[in-house]
Amino acid sequence: MSLVTIKRVGIVVLVIWLITLFYLWLPNIVDSKKWPFLGKKGLNSINMNSKANSTNMMHVVITSDKHTLGGMIATMNSIYSNTRHDVMFHLVVDDESFDHIIIWLKKTKLNMLNYEVKRFPVEWVQDKIHLRSGRPELGRPLNYARYYLPRLFPDLKGRILFIDDDCIVQGDISDLYTMKINSGDLAAFSNDCSATSKRLSRLKNNYAEYIDFKNKHIQQMHMHPATCSFNTGLMLTDLDLWKKNNITEQLEYWLQLNKKEEVYGNEKGGGGSQPPMMIVFYKNYTAIDPSWHVRYLGWTSGTSYSKAFVSHAKLLHWNGHFKPWGRLSQHSDIWDRYFVKDPTLKFKPLRRFST
Known part of the structure; x- marks a missing residue:
């Protein structure tokens, strides 16, 4: 040569x-x-923090897609604005939102946050979801990303906090992150039996509202239909325990079984990603303080809570149809405080008197 x-x-x-x-x-x-x-899709993840594995770092997961991406931004900003502790944000998005969220973060004040962004492999759930309820948005793949936390973050160990993207955190997230989880429990959730939840819910707040107790596989679980339900939009868990107890595999089992036969979905509570979690974590979780999960803000366009009440809530959740970025949302002024304008202008909140 x-x-x-x-x-x-x-x-x-x-x-x-x-x-x-x-x-x-x-x-x-x-x-x-x-x-x-x-590669056809470029990178599957990007990490903008060198301290991601720090022992003092609190790990928070938020999932979102192109329909709700602004919610992820506001949730992140609310957490960051109200804590003095180090937070590592683990963001999971759909393919369309990957470049969008990176630009949004890099070109705004949020570029100082510790975060990583990952694409969710939709093929993990694509042929496993079967909805029987009238809310098609519950079948979006990103709603099921919480099933796969250890698979998405194989290098993480210990505690991780999952928060829905239609939430605003007004308290110091470290108080929630460090709460005691009872020995033997696999996670912490907010149950639906607090006085506030009972007053605003249209349901009876029990398992029978979500799960078909006539199903033979459910009967074999020996669950009581009157057991208090819980909301999966906020979850504190331990990834080591998750893996040890094969939680992902258990959730997938019920997800796929529901496609073959009715396990859930025709009941008043509907389908989506919540019923399998209610089955797997049945009587195996610690209750979160109600002030850390004030919800049902998205159930009606009218005001459910007084301004004084929501101002003292540590976490607000617009679960339901009326999202905080929508035209008919209640208490959207609180959400607006934390929303950071999209530099690409693809995501624009709708407001009652917007032109």
């Missing part, structure tokens, strides 16, 4: 190496469509 040939080969190798480095460090600038040999 001549000296000239060796030099040419060296230049080609150098160029490929530089392109690869450029792609890895600046994924939102490189268009993967122009560089097909680097």
